[in-house]
Amino acid sequence: MELEPTDRSAAALLELARSLGVDTSVTGWDGASRPVEAGTLRAVLAALGVAAGTPAEIDASLTEQSQAPRRRLLPPVVVVRAGNAADVPVHTHPGSTARVWIIAEDGTRHDVAQQGTRTTPHTVDGVPISEATFSVPARLPLGWHRLHAAADGREADCALVVTPPMLETTRALAGRRDWGLMAQLYSVRSSRSWGIGDFADLADLATISGAQYGAGFVLVNPLHASEPAPPVEPSPYLPSSRRFFHPLYLRVEDVPEYAYLTPEARAVVESLATRQHPANLEPDHLDRDSAYSAKLTALEAVHQVRRSAAREHRFETFRAEQGQGLADFALWCALSELFPADAPEWSIEPRGPRGPFAAEHREQLADRVEFHCWLQWLCDQQLETAQRAATDAGMTIGIVHDLAVGVQFTGSDAWTLRDVLAPGMTVGAPPDMFNQQGQNWSQPPWHPGRLAESGYAAYRDMLRSILHHAGGIRVDHILGLFRLWWIPVGAGPGEGTYVHYDHEALIGILALEAQRAGAIVIGEDLGVFEPWVRDYLAERGIFGTSILWFERENDVPLAPDRYRQACLTSVNTHDLPPTAGYLAGDHVALRESLGLLGRPVAEERAADHAEQSAMLAALRERGLLSPVGTEPAPTVQETVEALYAYTALTPSSLLGVALVDAVGERRTQNQPGTTNEYPNWRVPLAGPDGASVLIDDLAANPRLAALVKAIRTAP
Incomplete structure (x- = not known):
């Protein structure tokens, strides 16, 4: 009611x-x-x-x-901008003296002075409590410090996070223009892949696009960890963990210990690879489970090879640096191999990795836990190699990772981070123009209060892991750092409401970790939002996102000079068909066939025709497309090139080129609002003839060369 x-x-x-x-x-x-x-x-x-x-x-x-x-001596966490003094409330008994000090990240101590007088006491639990204000000095350096207080025989401390007022990496790009490919890595294969694109393919994609075509970055789908063994969730936006990576993307042959396999073991691994290679030419469907099963078998063989002293030291250093988070993730992986997601064992102990059930199995499964830690170390090494290949190829930014909104209900993060997640809720999006029934993403949200109580540790560790070997990070639905659409489990997508977060803290920490990594941040700021949000993101140095089809003003296409400078601008997104398919109205036909339209299909087609006609008229006005009636009429490829040339007329510092558009693909990667009704995230990269396109072919691909030329020579 x-x-x-x-x-x-x-x-x-x-x-x-x-x-x-x-x-x-x-x-x-x-x-x-x-x-x-x-x-x-x-x-x-x-x-x-x-x-x-x-x-x-x-x-x-x-x-x-x-x-x-008022029961607390100190707030749960304090997040401030560098250069700004910040007032911190300290609650004590009236008349008592409080001492407040800071232990900085480098170990130095800073005393904090009280400002002004105490407030009038309030009665809390029958005891008078007054509030004194202490001012955190503006001179503190960026970083994670600890704020301490002592009064009334009590002591307390909390995280004090000093964040950059504006992300310096963004400021450095002002007045420059970089373009880059946007790719779904799993779909981009080479002749050496095992049926799924991998980290070595990513290095090659970056090298070709950077060295030959002058790209400044490659933006890929989330590479987050999924299930530890097949079957695995196909959506990269519904991971098990956002902090750790998916071993599916490992190139087995690039693991140094592979060279020291026994002849018998090498024969087994080579046989597995040989059986997987034909899948690289499969144009219709990606088989993650087959590829992952073969890779795990091969990796288990490689894991048996004794590591050199230097390699062993590096592995143990990695484990120590990753700490308890890696140990808990690896334990979850080992437990998941024993117990299915619906097994009663998961509900016996509600304390997750801190309970006796976990402690007992942590010892029993020590060897398997070590194996899953080793897989994460290999992911870290191969990502480092890919980023180095990108910068060696002349890329100014390199690999840009994608951060999903959330995780699976039955995944690693949901188990290890249960203390900072909200039970009984899932996140999604309310109905909008393109998803008229709303969306349920089947992911538990951060609990805003408990996340703050934890000092945002899980959020920080996640960002650090992703940014470790990255030139940038794209934050999917960055509006979720301001507010998220919470839906009670079992309710429809439209039966939710927005829950707000401390965006000053979340955006500040994002900027801090990116600045320390020397990386840029791109926020996917599409959808329903309050007007001030984009201004705030720009103020903090976070790039926005503009998709040509969505950018309209007074119901006409936004003029190029009206686009934002601090922005990644592209023609389309992975939630729409490639541009060739969009021009053909495939997005309307697909949603109509799946029952996802909120109005009659005739109205939807008429609205789509009007929007496309207006966009094509804008192209003609700027001489990017031949006038109506000209013979021969522009081809689909010429129209795609004109649309990208239009984005090149904008002042945006970053231009995204969808790899599917560069090779002539037409099929949609993902249709929001569906799961198995459409083969989401399982469509291989192919050309207009339906044949697979391999990375091996990109250096000589005429469509890619023509599209890059259209961008670089736009009037």
Whole structure:
């Protein structure tokens, strides 16, 4: 039921929800505002650990929200911008003296002075508590420091994170133009692949596009870890862990120990590779499970080879640097090989990797845990090689990784990070113009309060891992760092509401870790958002994203000079057909066949025709496409080149060229709102004739050369 504004308990429920950053009304893509149902609000509050089932519980929770901060000596975490002093509240008994100091990342101590007088005491649990304000000095360097306080016989400390006001790597790109390929790595194979594109293919793709065509970067799909053994989830945006990587992408032959296999073991591995190589020419369907099964068998053989002293030292150093996070991830992998996701063993011990069940198996499965740690070390090494190949080929940025919004409910992160995830909730997106029924991404959200209580450690560690050997990171749905669409498990995508996060902390930490890595950050800022969000991201040095088909002003295509400078601009995205397919209206036909349209197909086709006609008219106005009636009419390839030339007229510092467009592919990689209704994420890279396109062929591919020329010579 919807809330009645005259109902006192309903008003209190609204107040409680708002106090926790939960939206009580939602403005849709059509501009209409709608109230959030009471049932949704109560479910969201329950996931936040706040009782709201009865009027008495609501009143008690409101009181608790006002008193809880005063029970703490210090806030759970403090995130500030470098160069700015920040006031920190310290709660003590009236008249007591508090000492506050900082232990900086380099070990130095800084005393913090009190500012002004104490506030009037409030009674908390029958005890008067007043608040004093201490000012964190503006001179602190960037980094992760610790803030300490002592008063009333108590001591407390919390993370103090000093973040850059603006990401310097973005500032360095001002006035420059870089273009790069955007590719789904698993679909981009070579003659040496095992049926799936891998890290060695990534190095070759970067080398060819950088050295021969002058690309500045390669943007790839998320390379996050999936299940530790087949069958594996095909979507790279529904991983098991966002911190660790998918061994599916390993090139077995590039592991140094491969050279020291016994003749018998080498024969087995070579036989596995030989059986997989024909799959590189399969044009219709990617078989991850077959490739991963073969690779795991081969990698287990290579793992038996004794490592040299130097290699062993590097491996142990990697394990020590990755710490408990890697150990827990590897334990989950080993346990998952024993127990299926729905096995009762996972629910026996609710404390995840900290419980006795985990401790018992950690010892029993030590050898298997070591194997999964070793796989992550190999991923780290081969990613380092790919990034080095990119920069050696002249790329100014190199490999740009993609960060998915969340993880599987039954994956590693959901188990190891359960303390900072919200139970009973999934994230998604409300209905919009292109997904008119909304989306459910089947991923548990961060719990904003518990994430802050943890000092954002899991978030930081995830970013550090991805950025370790990267020139940049693309954050899918970066608006989720401001607010996420929470949907109670079992409800429809439209039955959710937005839950807000501390974006100053999340964006600040993102900028800090990127700056330390020397990397750029691209935010996918498409969809429904508040107007100030893009301004805020630009202020912090986060690149935005512009997709040509979505950029309109007063219902006409946005003029090139109206595009943003700090932006990655491209013609399309992986959630749309390649441009050749889009021009043919494949996106309408596919959604109509799957029942995903929210209006009659005739209306959808008419709207699509009008939008495309307006875009083609804009191309003609700028001399990028021959006038109507000219013979012969422009080919599909010429129209694709004209669309990319249009993006080159913008001031955007980054231009993305979809590899599918560069080779003439037409099939959609992913149709949002579907799972098995369409072969999402399982479409190999192919040309207009339907034949597979290998990396081996790209250096001499005439379509790629023509498209790059169109961008680089645009008027």
